[in-house]
Amino acid sequence: MSRNRILIVDDEMEFANTLAERLQLRDFETIAISGGEEVIPLLQGGWLPDVVLLDLKMPGQDGLAILDLIKQHDQSIEVVMITGHGATASAIAGMQRGLFDYLMKPVDIGKLVDTISLALRKKRG
């Protein structure tokens, strides 16, 4: 059985890479990228993630715009927002646009894996 694919989009590459490595240790296939402009080429390239871990505030396109792009490309990809900015309004806006969940940085790995598992369960119906 193939491993579940997790895409991490965060301009803080130190964070993204470390988190990617930790998830790999938990048997996920991960790719970490630093911004929204890399998302679409990746998806179009055929690497479709099951869950995207997305930062909210990033240079260039923000998390909500990237969320829209992902959902436009494939509605079935579940997106979890991970942000250092605790804005309820953006969380609710994200939920209304198909966000699966919203977590605050720094996130507990156990809670993150639980959320990913829930997202995967939802994806599989």
Place this chain on the structure above:
Amino acid sequence: MKKILALLSKLRNRLFPPMTDFLFFCSKNNSDLCVKARYYCLRRSLLVIMMLITFLPLGITTGLSFFQYRQLLQEETYSNARWSAANTKQTIEAFLEKLQAAILVVTDAYTFDELNSQEKIDKVFTELKREHKGLVDLSVISPDGVQRAYAGPYNLSGKDYNASPWYNTALTKRIYASEVFMGFRNIPHFVIAASKREPQAQGSWVLRASIDVDTLDRFLASANSELADDIFLVNKEWKLQSSSRYYGEINSDIVPRDTPKKAGITLADQHRGDTPVLRAVGYIKNTPWILVVEHQGYGQRKSWQLFRNKLLIIFTTCLLLSGILIVRVATLLARKIREAETTRETLLSQTEHTNKLASIGRLAAGVAHEINNPLAIINEKAGLMKDLLELSSEFKHQKKFLDQLDSLQNAVHRTRTITHRLLGFARRMEVNMEPVQINDVVTEVIGFLGKAAEHRNIRIETDLQLDLASIQSDRGQLQQIFLNIVNNAVDAIDHDGLIRISSRQLDASGALQVDIFDNGPGMPPEVLDKIFEPFFTTKFGQERQGTGLGLSITYGLVKKLGGRILVKSEVGKGTVFSIIFPGKSPVVEEAADESE
């Protein structure tokens, strides 16, 4: 354009000067005055201004009324006096002229010899008396000055009139009216005498008619109007010729004297003793008399005194009422201005404070965000190290390394609590009021927490009134309120339970209530008393460690939006939070009230 603007500004300052300009009874340097003294000055200034505004027109109106009415009354008094005197003068002149004409007719119609018969003179006297009621007697005086014939009540036959002034004057005139004198009869009277010289006679004979002063008095009395105070006749030496109310007996001297014009009536303001009077005087034609009519001065008239008293009462009453009103209004205005200034200062101070807090909030949010990112890196790096250590085979100090990494992650966790608290604080700083449909907010929050609830097998039911009116509120803060309470309900239930959210309109003002019920374990009274206190939490454990700020923040937010939050709970049955929002735009309270 600049000139026009400067002109307009100048005009505005003239019309609406700054408040301090009214403090003209105070020190120029108002900053020297304490607040109480400043408002005392303001009140005094307002009092003076309002008194000037009120009393000046009142005084002017009263003064104008006083002088206008006095002038009218004076003119009326003059007019009445002139009219009354002219009327009386005309009446007396008509009476005398008629009598003089009758005497002349008799003189022309008869000779001395004819009238020197008792029978004839009696007949003529009777005829004349029929026409002229005041006639007392009639006599014929021969050219030698001796009375020859007499008809009347006195015994005056044979009296010699050569020494009488009237007789000597009568001889020089065709017809003559004398002054009042006593004569042989020793009764005040006057005569009308006509002289006639017959052809071949040596001198003129005289026909004399006597009239009592009583007759004159009757005439004067009948001519006297209600307005005249006294009416009498004087001779050219101002000796009294008729009865007078104030000047004594016949022949008394009248002081002061006025010289009338040759014709018509002359008016003069005089004093009778201490009493001011208006005197109208005029010569009685073909007599030695001057008619004097005295009127009370306008000041003595009842209508004037009544008017003056009324005016005084009205003026005093207006003055008193205005005074009381002005004192009250000035006090009220000064108080209102003081209150308005205090409110303005408070609002300014609040705005300044709110702005300061908002700035702090934005700064806090920025700081929290900036800290959260490196913190997340530290957390992940420590986590990765821990993962790798756990996966590697045992080595010396492995446990110590793991303990150190746990400490590091605990420190990260503590720092995260701080940054989350900072973000929570920042979220509450700014209020953006807009019409909000509360059901939409509830639905959004349920959508947000729905999954978490679903995973724990918690059912969320809603009973939302569909025609709920929108309220003026802050959408983001409402989301925060419901998020905190529903999140708490989810945590309280933990697994397998029910959350029921209902909304309903309370009254016509648009006030509404949202109830959030959970069938969790409920809270004992000692917990219930403290749930809104900052840092009070019942959530313990690795996954659900609470900051103790959720409900405290929620309470502050509800209060800030003008609402109320109530809670009822029973152990074993559950808890219900009721949030009541006002329909009208709530007054946003000072953000500092909700600071943690």
